[in-house]
Amino acid sequence: MNKKNEKSLVPKLRFSEFRDTGEWEVKPLGEAGKNLDSKRVPITEKDRIKGDIPYYGASGVIDYVKDFIFDEELLCISEDGANLVVRTYPIAFSIAGKAWVNNHVHVLKFEYAFTQVIVENYLNAINLEDYLTGMAQPKLNRAKLDIIPIPLPSLHEQQKIADCLSSLDELITAETQKLEAYKDHKKWLMQQLFPAEGETVPGLRFPEFRDAGEWEVKKLIDVADKKTKWSFIGGPFGSNLKSSDYVADGIRIIQLQNIGDAEFFDDYKIFTSEEKADELLANNIYPGEIILSKMGDPVGRACLIPYKHARYVMCSDGIRLVVDEKAYSKYFIYTLINSIQFRALVEKTATGSTRKRIGIDDLKNLPMVVPKPEEQQKIADCLSSLDELITAEIQKLEAYKTHKKGLMQGLFPSTDEVSV
The missing domain is CATH 3.90.220.20 (DNA methylase specificity domains)
Incomplete structure (x- = not known):
């Protein structure tokens, strides 16, 4: 190893018994x-x-x-x-x-x-x-x-570092398995709590609703709030947003990449001006509302708009749904849209071989079966409680990963100043 300068190859973090054992080798x-x-x-x-x-x-x-x-x-x-x-x-x-x-x-x-x-x-x-x-x-x-x-470093120090990292990896693996178990349990629950295709009664029902009769068939458009302007509307055509409309910071544009499967992906960030957002007011969407995808894999997936900004502008492949919360539980409808049963119906209705797409008119007329508001709320409370556990596990898992990343930066010296 040849040093390019006098900087020693020593990590910022070191176990106490190795602090005076000299430099690492490359x-x-x-x-x-x-x-x-x-x-x-x-x-x-x-x-x-x-x-x-x-x-x-x-x-x-x-x-x-x-x-x-x-x-x-x-x-x-x-x-x-x-x-x-x-x-x-x-x-x-x-x-x-x-x-x-x-x-x-x-x-x-x-x-x-x-x-x-x-x-x-x-x-x-x-x-x-x-x-x-x-x-x-x-x-x-x-x-x-x-x-x-x-x-x-020396073999003894390697062993110490490896034991530390392996212990942390075991925690990460355990949390990952717990997270997957929660997700699998939710998937199973959703299959049981919502009626199968062609059925109007679910396979699993809370005791107080077992004699409540069949669920009622509705169209997706029926659950939209008729008193809210543009309660079920698609995003603007692409020609309404040109490259000159994008700004470094302003009103966030929801892109297709942001619409996850019951999850909002925050990685893709582009903005437009307030003036342009006002011009496209019919295509604005607000925190807590539901956005559906008209295309992609899976088509018809939905997520909730986060509360990070006061308002957003939808992309051309997004659909805003404002639920009539006086008659329906928003969280129940949101979960039903993401259920295997409803998703299969969307998939069947969509067109395209390589990339599925569904029109807003086809989507709004898709049937869904819903129970009385009290049973909707019971199901929504059950699934939202499970979602809270899933969110907590995700946060814990991210905390472990962030901690490991910080440890790695401290436990390993930089090789920028050396050549081999």
């Missing part, structure tokens, strides 16, 4: 671990014999096959794909036991398990764009992989 990844790429064997989908052995690609498990080529603890690192840049999921992941690995993922073996933990976490935390080739399809080839500098 090794190229090709020396830190043994590369087993030559043992990889790709199998085309038509040639795979189905079994229970995981078949790994750049994104993790992509299939299951009958045979295996590895049976040990290894580190896999994505060789190609957009994820090397966007990092939607980890680019480095550990595997253990019988496995088959294709040629889209590098395979490394380490002498010590704790070194593998260190390298895995470090690679997932740093930017690797300087080591990538290709524009349309980013690629991390073997030559570039081998020269990635990996900072490593």
